[in-house]
Amino acid sequence: EIYVNKPLRYGGATIYQADWSLDRLQLFIKNVPVVVPLKLVPDESGLRLWAAFLPLELLQAEDPGSVKTISKPDVGVVLVAENMRNVQVFGSDKKLQGILRSPLASATAVTDKLPDTPVQFGETVTVDGSELRLDRVLGATGLIIKNDPGVPLVYLGFALLMPATLLSVLPFGQVWAAVSEDKKGQLLISGRTNRNQPAFEDEMKAAVITGLA
Structure with a gap:
């Protein structure tokens, strides 16, 4: 019924x-x-x-x-x-x-x-x-009577989108280090983050100071 x-x-x-x-x-x-x-x-x-x-x-x-x-x-x-x-x-x-x-x-x-x-x-x-x-x-x-064969594809796209969205909001930081060719013994350090940039800068400074000590 x-x-x-x-x-x-x-x-x-x-x-x-x-x-x-x-x-x-x-x-x-x-x-x-x-x-x-x-x-x-x-x-x-x-x-x-x-x-x-x-x-x-x-x-x-x-x-x-x-x-x-x-x-x-x-x-x-x-x-x-x-x-x-x-x-x-x-x-x-x-x-x-x-x-x-x-x-x-x-x-x-x-x-x-x-x-x-x-x-x-x-x-x-x-x-x-x-x-x-x-x-x-x-x-x-x-x-x-409704028949939409695209509904499973929509659900699949939504299922793939959710993990990507969750990963995009997770905090991350990247650090690069390179040795200068012009000035011997000079180390170039750079980094980037998607969350709390001031705290990341403090961590970078502390790491550099610790490494030089």
Whole structure:
């Protein structure tokens, strides 16, 4: 399984979950299976809602599967889903008639109505004289597949760079000595260091004095 923060790595490729949404509803209208696509409803508050529309002619037909054309496409039932568990059902009068519960949702008990309200609640809801039954809410997800063969080379370069960086910050000193050809018996001494130059000069002077003593 792939989650937002749990990608799948296989064969050098990494698969990420990029997005998640609800795709469609599988319903039964008078025991006839119907698939209804869901569309994301724009909401300025940031709440993600998906809605579907069922024409009233389709809902009230004797055989919903035989309906080919709809003469009144603006009259019908609206289904609103926020998750994969519950679907709100609004009748043709635009009032909430019930809440369909997915059979896959866990529930301790199935009730016909919500407490103290006339709203129906369960896997089946009667709206505008027809029975709706929710089979399932199907989701959709977007995937991103990344495969970068240069990543091992980047890690190798980083591994080689770290020791070189550590060596560059270690203190070191170099000393050279040479005998002058022009002046016999004259010794030329030079040196360099990358840290604490005054202390290095003192050490050089002390070494020369000790050598001449």
